[in-house]
Amino acid sequence: KNGYVGPISELVDQKIQRAELRTEEALQLIKNILNISKLRLLEIRLADQINLNEYICNILDTFNELAKQKSINLHFMDKRIKKILIKSNKILLELVISNVISNAIKYVDDNGKVEVLLDDEGDKFSIEICDSGIGIPQKDIDKIFDQFYRASNIDKTIHEGSGMGLAIVKEIVEKLG
Numbered sequence: 566k567n568g569y570v571g572p573i574s575e576l577v578d579q580k581i582q583r584a585e586l587r588t589e590e591a592l593q594l595i596k597n598i599l600n601i602s603k604l605r606l607l608e609i610r611l612a613d614q615i616n617l618n619e620y621i622c623n624i625l626d627t628f629n630e631l632a633k634q635k636s637i638n639l640h641f642m643d644k645r646i647k648k649i650l651i652k653s654n655k656i657l658l659e660l661v662i663s664n665v666i667s668n669a670i671k672y673v674d675d676n677g678k679v680e681v682l683l684d685d686e687g688d689k690f691s692i693e694i695c696d697s698g699i700g701i702p703q704k705d706i707d708k709i710f711d712q713f714y715r716a717s718n719i720d721k722t723i724h725e726g727s728g729m730g731l732a733i734v735k736e737i738v739e740k741l742g
Contacts, residue, residue, distance in 0.1 A: 597666065597733050600660060611741065613655040617683055617690065620655075624662050631670055638678045639670075645685040648692045657737045664730045665694045672698035 573581075609663045626643055632639040662681075669679045682693040701709060709731050 587638045611652050636676045641681045643683045661734050661737050664734050669694055669696035
């Protein structure tokens with residue numbers, strides 16, 4: 566009468582959780598494909614003034630809960646000498662950083678570590694994302710930016726994914742210069 570069907574078995578609960586995960590993965594794939602389409606159709610404008618420290622902290626805030634669930638130590642350090650604003654595209658830059666951090670968290674075991682380092686040299690800056698995850702085999706390094714490619718050491722029954730994330734990251738970074 567009230568829509569409650571009673572307790573469900575652990576097996577059914579696991580299947581529901583797996584279906585939810587696959588649905589999220591499918592939605593992410595669709596978003597990624599749409600983002601690639603936008604990249605190809607739009608002329609990218611680097612008009613946003615960005616405070617990188619604040620910007621990265623805001624992005625990391627969106628991953629805090631996920632990191633807590635896996636007991637991952639998520640750490641950020643701004644080692645820049647000059648804390649200048651940069652000119653870029655906020656949406657695309659966020660897509661790059663979020664995608665790489667998401668990968669790092671995804672492939673790090675519980676109680677692992679993900680570190681984001683911001684550094685500069687002259688008028689250039691770098692964002693380095695390091696993790697204590699499974700790593701990428703040397704033989705796969707030259708393929709990681711190919712669309713739909715997933716490293717050979719990934720247990721695909723545990724880690725769902727489309728192989729689109731780093732292809733998108735590469736395309737955006739190239740567009741942003």
